[in-house]
Amino acid sequence: MDTRAAVEELLRTIGEGDPERIAELYAEDVEWRINWPEEEHGGTVPWIRHRSTRADVADHFRTLAAAHRSDNPSVEVEHILVDGPHAVVIGVVVNTVRHTGATYRARFALHVTVEDGRVVRHNVYEDSLAVARAYGAAAGA
Template identity: 35%
Template sequence: MSTPTTVRDTAATIGEFFTRFGAGDRAGALELFSPDADFLVAGAEDFVPWAGLRSTVAAFDEFLRIAIEDVTTERFDITKILVDGEDGVVLGEFAHRIHRTDRVFRSRFALHFTVRDGLIVRYHMFEDSHRAELAWR
């Protein structure tokens, strides 16, 4: 007889991602991604190092490294989480201080997750890419 397993649902996986990410647990956050996740942060990828399409675990890890090590989050407020089956949308606002320039980047954001079998298979982040570019330059 096999041992039953528990798979996190969409809301629990999103919550766990923010818990691990917020604690600076890069390895723990990375564990939540499917190896073939559809990972996109819309924006000016030539100027904003976390922006762009990523398609490998190493590339996801580099995004997390940048977000945890190259930036200090001064404010991060989630205003709403909407879940419909495998899909979750998170709305909020943040302020990040970019270490290289010492500029603060403030933006509203929308983050679209898709979770399947307890793993994130889609992570699409939308933020004010113009302000992000200005903060990184």
Template identity: 45%
Template sequence: PAAPWIRPRSTAAECAAQFTELMEYTVPKDARASVDTFLVDGAEAVLMGHVSGTVRATGKSFEGPFALHLTVEN
């Protein structure tokens, strides 16, 4: 519940909203992300990296790996 920005998304609008939600629920100046691996096969892409920040509601920091699977069409 303290991290509502983390959930599956399937449309372009939902993906764009993730960044808005991330800024709403976290402390922007503490946000960090790095992409370590970027794989592409046709319309499919996978990004892997690390993310960290601070949850605005609790003041608690978080960090960990992420994997993001994207399908890009048109």
């Protein structure tokens, strides 16, 4: 499977919402990084932490689903840029945090690297302030 096809399959599967099926698209060992301040990793927003295994990937998507309402999420993918094994997905995610009822709209860029048809790198850059405020974790939230 080429990089574009792997990324399109990943996005489709994420949209279906099954954490175990999503995790199957990742290598057993994965470099998963989230561009948040390091001191916030493992803090009050439960899904924000680095991951390193396929099992961690499934846990991420279970935790993410549990923290958000399921009635209104949306992701708008604006661009998928591919260069060999690397792809960058640019878009906007809208979600509502379950415990606060606050909705956020966050722009994101996702850098994915695909080897042998599996994702080996998942680095996401997003509007962490919008997410933290909606979760109730940011000052002045």
